[in-house]
Amino acid sequence: MKFTVVTSNENKAREVAAFFTGVAEVAHTFLEIPEFRDNDVGVIAEEKARYAWDALHCPLIVDDTGFFVTALNGFPGPYAAYVLDTIGMEGILRLLEGADDRSAYFETAIAYADDSGIIRVFRGVVEGTIVSPRGEGGFGYDPIFSVDGRTFAERTLAEKASMSHRGRALAALRQFMASDGSSDGAKEPNC
Amino acid sequence: MKFTVVTSNENKAREVAAFFTGVAEVAHTFLEIPEFRDNDVGVIAEEKARYAWDALHCPLIVDDTGFFVTALNGFPGPYAAYVLDTIGMEGILRLLEGADDRSAYFETAIAYADDSGIIRVFRGVVEGTIVSPRGEGGFGYDPIFSVDGRTFAERTLAEKASMSHRGRALAALRQFMASDGSSDGAKEPNC
Numbered sequence: 001m002k003f004t005v006v007t008s009n010e011n012k013a014r015e016v017a018a019f020f021t022g023v024a025e026v027a028h029t030f031l032e033i034p035e036f037r038d039n040d041v042g043v044i045a046e047e048k049a050r051y052a053w054d055a056l057h058c059p060l061i062v063d064d065t066g067f068f069v070t071a072l073n074g075f076p077g078p079y080a081a082y083v084l085d086t087i088g089m090e091g092i093l094r095l096l097e098g099a100d101d102r103s104a105y106f107e108t109a110i111a112y113a114d115d116s117g118i119i120r121v122f123r124g125v126v127e128g129t130i131v132s133p134r135g136e137g138g139f140g141y142d143p144i145f146s147v148d149g150r151t152f153a154e155r156t157l158a159e160k161a162s163m164s165h166r167g168r169a170l171a172a173l174r175q176f177m178a179s180d181g182s183s184d185g186a187k188e189p190n191c
Numbered sequence: 192m193k194f195t196v197v198t199s200n201e202n203k204a205r206e207v208a209a210f211f212t213g214v215a216e217v218a219h220t221f222l223e224i225p226e227f228r229d230n231d232v233g234v235i236a237e238e239k240a241r242y243a244w245d246a247l248h249c250p251l252i253v254d255d256t257g258f259f260v261t262a263l264n265g266f267p268g269p270y271a272a273y274v275l276d277t278i279g280m281e282g283i284l285r286l287l288e289g290a291d292d293r294s295a296y297f298e299t300a301i302a303y304a305d306d307s308g309i310i311r312v313f314r315g316v317v318e319g320t321i322v323s324p325r326g327e328g329g330f331g332y333d334p335i336f337s338v339d340g341r342t343f344a345e346r347t348l349a350e351k352a353s354m355s356h357r358g359r360a361l362a363a364l365r366q367f368m369a370s371d372g373s374s375d376g377a378k379e380p381n382c
Contacts, residue, residue, distance in 0.1 A: 034238055037226030039273075047225055075277035079270050082230075086266035091286055095278055
């Protein structure tokens with residue numbers, strides 16, 4: 001089994017390759033993909049995979065991640081990166097001042113297009129709470145997102161990978177690939 | 192000259208038709224267009240026009256609007272509708288508590304694809320300040336957006352149309368069409 005990770009982030013591609021050792025051969029391709037808008041990261045990932053497959057015609061994955069804060073009606077949702085760049089973690093904390101409900105979750109959707117262009121979406125979710133910033137590690141919203149008493153920025157990379165939304169979506173995909181006998185890898189086109 | 196307004200909003204199409212009386216014949220088409228993400232509404236409108244032209248092959252316009260608050264690094268920008276649905280005007284006001292700079296602007300970009308699929312973008316901007324909600328008219332952010340001492344929700348529709356970002360973008364397009372001799376309208380395909 002072979003597939004390519006379509007991303008501008010080389011580290012992401014390396015992470016996926018390590019994760020699929022023994023299950024699939026993983027390549028890396030960069031492709032400019034328009035950023036489709038939708039409130040559901042699964043729909044966004046699927047649209048991106050369709051676009052990438054139409055351009056490349058080979059087995060591939062793309063992903064999309066959102067951050068959903070309950071008391072803010074799901075904001076910032078799929079626009080987590082944009083919101084971080086503009087109002088930042090500080091903005092999220094300010095919007096939550098006085099709110100009793102501090103729950104939030106991350107969701108990653110990975111869309112896998114197989115050699116015939118059939119697209120399947122695998123999701124990973126991790127639930128937590130919003131706290132004042134703590135910890136030096138991680139990136140993005142990690143310092144204010146706490147699971148079981150510790151923020152993602154207070155955890156090691158390995159620990160975070162094992163419990164994160166992204167890790168869970170990748171695990172669901174790996175499980176599918178490991179049990180999928182429909183493809184022997186020999187006739188799969190390379191990107 | 193003929194063109195079609197690609198929108199899910201019938202009122203928008205009627206407004207455009209009234210605006211172009213004597214300049215162009217305006218039709219209305221609905222088409223499901225993926226919502227491209229970008230920080231520039233001009234780029235979004237252009238991508239949408241390209242998508243629509245590939246599907247319809249006829250002269251058409253599509254638009255995109257953003258709301259940019261200076262002290263919030265441009266937030267909510269092109270995600271104005273999503274932000275209104277989640278954290279609302281109240282969220283914007285809370286994020287601005289204590290900020291000296293209350294300036295903001297609306298920008299509409301209209302992308303016009305002509306009968307050969309060439310796309311031109313026309314922009315309209317209106318600058319104002321963020322104030323506590325006032326007025327009963329308008330929609331969206333109108334009650335907190337003030338120009339020359341009055342909010343958009345305190346103005347009549349006609350008044351708003353003459354000074355708004357959308358009105359200005361439409362005026363720029365009309366001016367282009369009125370002076371464009373490249374097309375006689377007879378051979379233009381209908382949508």
